[in-house]
Amino acid sequence: GENVEQHPSTLSVQEGDSAVIKCTYSDSASNYFPWYKQELGKGPQLIIDIRSNVGEKKDQRIAVTLNKTAKHFSLHITETQPEDSAVYFCAAADNYGQNFVFGPGTRLSVLP
Amino acid sequence: DTEVTQTPKHLVMGMTNKKSLKCEQHMGHRAMYWYKQKAKKPPELMFVYSYEKLSINESVPSRFSPECPNSSLLNLHLHALQPEDSALYLCASSQDGSATEAFFGQGTRLTVV
Numbered sequence: 001g002e003n004v005e006q007h008p009s010t011l012s013v014q015e016g017d018s019a020v021i022k023c024t025y026s027d028s029a030s031n032y033f034p035w036y037k038q039e040l041g042k043g044p045q046l047i048i049d050i051r052s053n054v055g056e057k058k059d060q061r062i063a064v065t066l067n068k069t070a071k072h073f074s075l076h077i078t079e080t081q082p083e084d085s086a087v088y089f090c091a092a093a094d095n096y097g098q099n100f101v102f103g104p105g106t107r108l109s110v111l112p
Numbered sequence: 113d114t115e116v117t118q119t120p121k122h123l124v125m126g127m128t129n130k131k132s133l134k135c136e137q138h139m140g141h142r143a144m145y146w147y148k149q150k151a152k153k154p155p156e157l158m159f160v161y162s163y164e165k166l167s168i169n170e171s172v173p174s175r176f177s178p179e180c181p182n183s184s185l186l187n188l189h190l191h192a193l194q195p196e197d198s199a200l201y202l203c204a205s206s207q208d209g210s211a212t213e214a215f216f217g218q219g220t221r222l223t224v225v
Contacts, residue, residue: 044202089155104153
């Protein structure tokens with residue numbers, strides 16, 4: 001089955017700096033890669049996603065890149081703000097949702 | 113309305129109790145999911161309903177029993193749970209069973225005593 005690794009497990013950045021979180025996956029059949037943000041006491045919130053026919057996608061301060069050959073994808077957050085502090089999960093799934101697997105998560109702290 | 117609503121938000125139950133968790137969405141999604149999340153861990157898939165039929169059961173113990181009365185509602189019936197079942201139980205929905213653009217509820221924090 002699919003295995004998703006995520007690094008780093010914790011990340012601290014100064015407000016205004018950029019943050020990058022990287023994930024790798026094992027199943028070449030995976031073709032959908034969402035990123036979720038989970039704040040304390042809340043459910044995961046989809047913040048951006050990418051499909052295998054696209055190499056990069058951007059939404060304001062958030063961007064995701066995908067390298068399908070190398071089986072890795074990354075989340076980039078620019079101009080970080082304290083409200084970006086949360087746990088971020090990457091995930092990978094195939095077209096049938098049979099292998100929707102989360103990475104272990106990254107705890108991002110943005111220091112004012 | 114892009115909301116998945118879960119009730120109750122918190123639940124404390126004894127090991128001999130029977131209780132149910134409820135989940136509701138009105139986005140017209142035809143797939144609904146139950147996940148279990150332990151502290152500092154990612155969500156783990158338990159069940160998937162696609163078009164009101166159970167399509168995935170990730171080898172979940174029978175003390176957890178899902179039910180999908182209609183396309184908007186998803187229940188999780190709990191019976192004879194163990195303390196190690198204490199966790200955050202998350203419901204999610206997506207347009208179809210492909211798990212794309214899944215929306216999560218806020219979860220039910222379950223404590224088994």
